Amino acid sequence: MSIDLPTGSPPARVAFYNDPKARSIAYQVALCAVIGFLVYAAARNAIANLERAHIASGFGFWNTTAGFDISQALIQFDSQTSSYGRAFWVGLLNTLLVASIGIVIATILGFIIGIARLSKNWLVAKVAAGYVETIRNIPLLLQLLFWYNAVLKALPEFRESFVIPGGIYLNNRGLFIPQPIFKDGFGWVLIALAAGVIGAIAFYVWARKRQEQTGQQAPVFSVGLALVIGLPLVVLVLAGFPLAFEFPAAGRFNINGGIExxxxxxxxxxxxxxxxxxxxxxxxRAGILAVSRGQTEAAYSLGLRARPTLRLIVVPQAMRVIIPPLTSQYLNLTKNSTLAVAIGYPDLVQVFTGTVLNQTGQAVEVVAITMAVYLTISLATSLLMNIYNSRIALVER
Amino acid sequence: MTMSEGDLAVTEIKFVRGATIAARPPPAAMTGALGWLRANLLSSPFNIALTILIALLLAWLIPELVKFLLIDAVWTGADRDACREVVQHREIGACWPFVWERWSYFVYGSYPIPQRWRVDVFFAMLAIGVVWLLWLEAPRRDLGSVYFFIVLPITSFILLTGWSAIGLPPVDTALWGGILVTIVVASVGIVCSLPIGILLALGRRSRMPAVRLFSVVFIEFVRGVPLVTVLFMASVMLPLFVPEEYSPDKLVRALVGIALFASAYMAEVVRAGLQAIPKGQFEGAMAVGLGYWQMIRLIILPQALKITIPNIVNTYIGLFKDTTLVFIVGIFDFLRTVEVARIDPKWAAPVTSTTGYAVAAIFYWIFCYAMSRYARAMEARLAQGDKR
Structure with a gap:
């Protein structure tokens, strides 16, 4: 089918200011000009303002002696000799420490509560729903202040510390637990642990292969547990128990020793x-609900029991839905750890954007470095997420 | 075989019953309250154990809460002595007189007392705007949005900061505080984030590379960093970037930070809505000769925003909770006023902190829960059209 165009007449000419192409170029040039002007003006003002306030610029402060103390440092840090750069690493490690432990606990707790919300037990489901509705609707900062000021700071003073059997002290200065001290020969235990993990994986692969070929099942879980936990324990005993504990002891003014x-x-x-x-x-909850009931029913009709159905049919499909938003929750937790600044935990923001910025006054550099750290974490995670998503995406015919 | 023959055969065989027996009622243990208990609380040994465990937990938690908030609570008193166990010689729960006395500080901060009616008028105007916009059967909702997004911001600005020409003495924003600041920060975030977010979302889907690049960089940058660092940037870097004489005050800096942050999140919510609109809608709009902005305004946005309303409200809930973070850059929002009041020596008692936090928690919970209920009702209402 063709449309007869009137021949001979020239194509309708559009004024150049009505031409979509010309317009689009003009808009973009205008946008670039505005942004360029803003950046230029901001930079000029910043230079002028910094000069007026006699604030140095550049990253020279990185190697300057910090001169302040940090209450929790995973690497050696002291106020006399350590530099601002080292303070940055101390803060970053503290952030990563609280974020990684927090992620583990939040995942365990979150999965338990999410599954509990779907429980057939009415009471369990309602309590889980109550937990979610209460906690989600109260600002995190308020919860942090509550835990810190109303719960932990309200613990008894040092003199009336709670003493928990096993050498554990609890008071308003913190929780003091015994510190393990590794003696010579502990390396063998670590080697045994590594061997146990490798052995357990090898056994799993072998058992799976055998099941595919012969249909026989092997006790993967108990054998794996024996290899991962039992083997290091045996070596620990054989090596003559090369492990000691330093117990915290109550001194006159404070508790000494142990991990604080x-x-x-x-x-x-x-x-x-x-x-x-x-x-x-x-x-x-959303992930589990996203797996249609038909999947479970089909698995039952094939003769699978409840547990294998959950493990082989429901969980793998639910994980596809769960993992992307789960990762973004992990990122949120990491970003929310910056609220440490409100209760004085020495994380990256408290140490670097707080103390270092106040001492040096180099706001631009310090804030830029802090943002770059969080941006790197976020972008790296979303890159990994995209790779993962493209690998597990449903391939449809 | 005909019907009558069959009937005859049945009636002739006397030991075969002709009529069906009425169904027997189910066993008593399967119906009613007992059956419900069995099915929902005691279906297996594991469930029985769980039920007992949770029941014990609740039996401890709920009486403790009631005891603290009501039974052991102190209702009247002049200072800290009323709320101290060592003075009163009894168990002490929440210290309510502390809240009564500090309530006006919690609401207005240090706003001058003779001028506080202006804050009340602002609250009332805001309430009218919110109801007008959210109540779907309200008359002239188009006027409502003009009121909410244009009239209200301008009049509230004049009302709260003051304008000597019409007899309202200026009030420095450093004096603002409490619920007033929380509401102002949240409203500015809500009012700014939607239009800026829509523009950014459109920019991200634009065919112009420079516009798209700018939108993507802005959105990803802001979403990649914590709000605390955005606020730090706004509060320490913004004054550097403008000439000294125009240096904005503290509250404005925080507002800029919050508005930019909320816009980036809103942009992603709106983008999801735009992506859900079939391509035919765009093509149809262009085919009838609409220009770009006409197409967006008349065809695309009404559909895209409709399906994103629940997510927009969820973003607002997050924004409302995030307003507490202005605390960190030294602004006296509601949480900060509670924090200041609770360490006041006049009311220093072991229960003061917990009482203050309980009040703050109840306040934030009510607002956030109301918003989430609204989002859910909206979702149900919008899903009605898709039901079969």
Whole structure:
């Protein structure tokens, strides 16, 4: 089918200002000009303002001695000799510490509550729903302040510490637990642990292959447990128990020795885990509900029992739905750990964007470095997420 | 075989029953309250154990809460002595006189007392705007949105900051505080984030590479960093970027930070809605000769925003909770006023902190829960059209 165009007449000419192409170029040039002008003006003002305030610029401060102390440092840090750069690493490690432990706890708690919300047990489902609705609707900062000021700081003073059998002390300065000390020969235990893990994986692969060929099942879980936990324990005993504990001891003014868990750390950990768990619970619930009932019914009709159905049919399909939002909750938890600044836990923001910025006054550099760190974490995670998503995406015919 | 023959055969055989027996009622243990208990609480040993465990937990938690908030609570008193166990010689729960006395500080902050009626008028105007916009059967909702997005921001700005020419003495924003600041920050975030978010979302889907690049970089950058650092940036870097004489005050800096942050999140919510609109809608709009903005305004946005309303409200809930973070850059929002009041020596008692936090928690919970109920009702209402 063809349309007869009037021949001979020239194509309708459009004025250039009505030409979509010309317009689009003009808009983009205008946008670039505006942004360029804003950046230029901001930079000029910043230089002028910094000069007026006699603030140095550049990253020279990185190697300058910091001169302040940090209450929790995973690497050696002291106020006399350590630099601002080292303070940055201390803060970053503290952020990563609280975020990684928080992610583990929030995941466990979130999965339990998410599954509990779908429980057939009315009471369990209602309590789980109540937890989610309460925690989700109260700001995280308020929860952190509550844990820190109303719960942990309200613990008894040092003199009236709770003493928990096993050498554990709890008071308003923190939780003091015994510190393990590794003696010579502990390396063998670590080697045994590694061997156990490798052995368990090898056994799993072998058992799976055998099941595919012969249909016989092997006790993967108990053998794996024996290899991963039992083997290192046996080696520990054989090596003559090369492990000791340094117990915290109550001195006159403080508790000495052992590992000290700061109340700031505990409050931040509680707050972040409990808050994020409520969101993870919703993610898990939505993921499980997304697997249609027909899948379960089909599995039952094939003769699978409840547990294998869950493990082989429902969970793999639910995970496809759960993992992307779960990752974004992990990112949220990491970003929310910046609220540490409100309760004084020495995370990246508190140490670097707080103390270092106040001491050096180099706002532009310090804020830029902090943002770059979080941006790197976010972008790296979303890159991994995209790769994962394209791998597990449903391939439809 | 005909019907009558069959009937005859049945009636002739006397030991075969002709009529069906009425169904027997189900066993008593399967119906009614007992059956419900069995099915929902006691279906297996594991469930029985869970039920008992949770029941014990609730039996401990609920009386403790009631005891703290009501039974052991102190209702009247002049200062901290009323709320201290060592003075009163009894178990003490929540210290309510502390809240009564500090309530006006919680609401207005340090706003000058003779001028506080202006804040009340602002609250009332805002309430009218919210109801007008959210109540779907309200008359002239188009006027409502003009009121909410244009009239209300301008009049509230004049009302709250003051304008000597019409007899309203200026009030410095450093004096603002409490629920007033929380509401102002949340409203500015809500009012700014939707239009900016729509523009960014359209920019991200634009065919112009420069516009798209700018939108993507802005959205991904803001979403990739924590709000605390955005607020830090706004509060320490913004004054550097403008000439000294125009340096914005603290509250404005925080508002800029919150508005930009909320816009980036809103942009992604709106983008999801735009993506759900079939391509035929765009093509149809272009085919009838609409220009770009006409197409967006008349065809695309009404459909896209409709399906994103629940997500928009969810973003607003997040924004409302995030307003507490302005605390960190030194602004006296509601949470900060509670924090300041609870360490006041006049009311220093072991229960003061918990009481203050309980009040704050109830306040935020009511707002957020109301919003989430609204989102859910909206979702149900919108799903009605798709039901078969």
């Amino acid at each position: 868990i700061l109340p700031e750390f505990a409050a931040l950990l509680f707050g972040l885990s409990i808050y994020t768990a409520a969101f993870i619970a919703e993610v898990v």
